[in-house]
Amino acid sequence: MRIAPSILSADFARLGEEVRALQAGGADLVHVDVMDNHYVPNLTIGPMVCKAIRPHVTIPIDVHLMVEPVDAVALEFARAGADLITFHPEASRHVDRTLQAIRDAGCRAGLVLNPATPVAWLDHVMDRLDMVLLMSVNPGYGGQSFIESSLSKLREVRRRIDTHVAAGGRPIWLEIDGGVKVDNIGAIAAAGADTFVAGSAVFGSPDPDGGYRGVIARLRDAAVSGASR
Numbered sequence: 001m002r003i004a005p006s007i008l009s010a011d012f013a014r015l016g017e018e019v020r021a022l023q024a025g026g027a028d029l030v031h032v033d034v035m036d037n038h039y040v041p042n043l044t045i046g047p048m049v050c051k052a053i054r055p056h057v058t059i060p061i062d063v064h065l066m067v068e069p070v071d072a073v074a075l076e077f078a079r080a081g082a083d084l085i086t087f088h089p090e091a092s093r094h095v096d097r098t099l100q101a102i103r104d105a106g107c108r109a110g111l112v113l114n115p116a117t118p119v120a121w122l123d124h125v126m127d128r129l130d131m132v133l134l135m136s137v138n139p140g141y142g143g144q145s146f147i148e149s150s151l152s153k154l155r156e157v158r159r160r161i162d163t164h165v166a167a168g169g170r171p172i173w174l175e176i177d178g179g180v181k182v183d184n185i186g187a188i189a190a191a192g193a194d195t196f197v198a199g200s201a202v203f204g205s206p207d208p209d210g211g212y213r214g215v216i217a218r219l220r221d222a223a224v225s226g227a228s229r
Contacts, residue, residue, distance in 0.1 A: 001223040002028035002195040003216050004062050004175065007053075008044065008142045009199035015049070016056045022202075025212035026220070029062040029084070031177070031197045033142075034077070039068035039091055040140035047073075047080035054081030064112060064177065064197075066139050067091060071098055078105035086110035086133045086175075089121045099128040110173075114139060115147050119156055126164045129172050131195070132157055136188075137178030142199045146179030151191040158192025182218050186226025196223060 005027050010018040019030050032050055037043040050061060060083035067073050068091035077085055085102045089111055092098040102109035110131030111121060115138060122132065134154060137144035154176065161172045176188055177197035185196055198219060205215040 001189065001220050001227065002173070002175075003202075003219050003223075004029035004031040004195055004197045005202040005212070005216070006031040006033055006142065006177070006197050006199035008033040009203040011203075015053060018203075019053045019056050021211050022216075023057045023059050025207075025214075026216045027059060027212070029060045029195070030057055031199075032061060032063045032082070033199075034063060034065050034067060034073070035140065036067040036073075039088065040066045042140045047076040050077055050082055051080040060084055062086075062175075064133060065091070066112075069093070071101060074098065074102050075105055078102065078107045082107055084108040084110065084131060086112045086131055088112045088114065088117075088139075090114075090117070095121070096125055096128065099125060103128065110175075112139075112177075113153075113157075115150060115153075119153065119160065122157070122160060126160070126169060126172070130170070131173040131175055132161065133175040133177055133197075134193075135178050136176055136180070139178075144179055146181075146184055146188075150176070150178075151187065154188065154191035154193055161192075180219075182215070182222050185219055186222045186229075189223040189226035190229045193223075194227075 035042040035044040063082040065087040108130035112133040136150035175195035176193040
């Protein structure tokens with residue numbers, strides 16, 4: 001059960017301190033939401049921010065690209081210190097080629113499926129994936145409510161991943177992003193997710209000393225409990 005707090009909800013005036021607190025609090029990854037005001041109606045951060053936070057943490061930086069076109073930007077983030085880069089298939093003319101380019105740049109690669117994006121996009125590229133990220137909100141803004149129909153989609157993707165691994169394929173992480181909170185992460189884990197992006201749920205519930213150990217532990221405990229059902 002991997003917890004990946006999204007810095008979209010962090011205090012950008014002290015971002016280095018924030019990501020250090022995430023790592024000290026037990027986070028497994030730092031999730032970076034990149035929006036371009038083109039593919040999605042919001043504008044967030046670029047590779048320079050990824051490069052700036054890289055020296056502050058040793059845990060992997062998980063970059064979610066909500067940009068179009070995606071190829072050049074993906075390589076910029078690889079050079080800036082990203083460890084894992086995911087993108088939306090609609091933003092690439094050649095999905096297989098983009099996945100391979102990310103892997104050739106030394107990063108793990110994955111696809112992101114929006115709530116209405118069919119899982120058939122995964123066909124024929126499972127051997128190139130390290131992660132599938134399912135959006136449980138429509139991308140573009142933090143703080144949205146979880147879309148309940150995402151649970152059935154999670155179960156479908158989990159079946160595909162398990163079949164792929166059983167046939168000798170590489171392990172693939174199944175990440176969920178959008179509206180993840182302590183009170184629903186158990187059901188999400190029970191549906192098959194193993195990696196959980198949480199933004200406002202983490203940064204909105206700091207410990208008394210300003211750290212995040214308490215909320216990250218609560219999220220993880222609830223996920224482990226849900227996965228064991």
